[in-house]
Amino acid sequence: MKKLFILVIGIMTFVGCTNDEITPEVVQTIKSELAIATASGIKLESTFTTVEVAINAKVATAGKAVIKIYDISNRVVSKEEIDVVAGDNVLKVHTAILPSSAYRISLTDATGVVVGVADFNKL
Secondary structure: OHHHHHHHHHHHHHHHOOOOOOOOOOOOOOOHHHOOOOOOEEEEOOOEEOOEEEEEEEEOOOEEEEEEEEOOOOOEEEEEEEEEOOEOOEEEEEOOOOOOEEEEEEEEEOOOOEEEEEEEEEO
16 A cells, blocks of 8 residues: 555656646737838827827837837937847836927938837826
8 A cells, every 4th residue: 555655646746847838829919009001111100198108019020119209399319229129029118207398209220221210298
């Protein structure tokens, strides 16, 4: 009986320690407010923001890209380099630190070509 108990515990340990091969399928859903029909571009979820705004940065090829935010006098107030994948890239841009004003956001690809420009207002 003792040998049977040890055998059952051994089998349970072996089965419990095997690696399950599960590969999750990542599906990124795009809200209708962020959908872009063209091959590349930039689109904001809303033109009015207080703390953050969601943007869709759509590019044709994967690589590095630069997001710049300009103030009303066309001075760069924020600049960030990001890694993008080909297709839709939904990002959150935090705007809480910006003073209330009108702003322009642009997306530039790795070759320096401006992919898209959009305007928003910080309330």
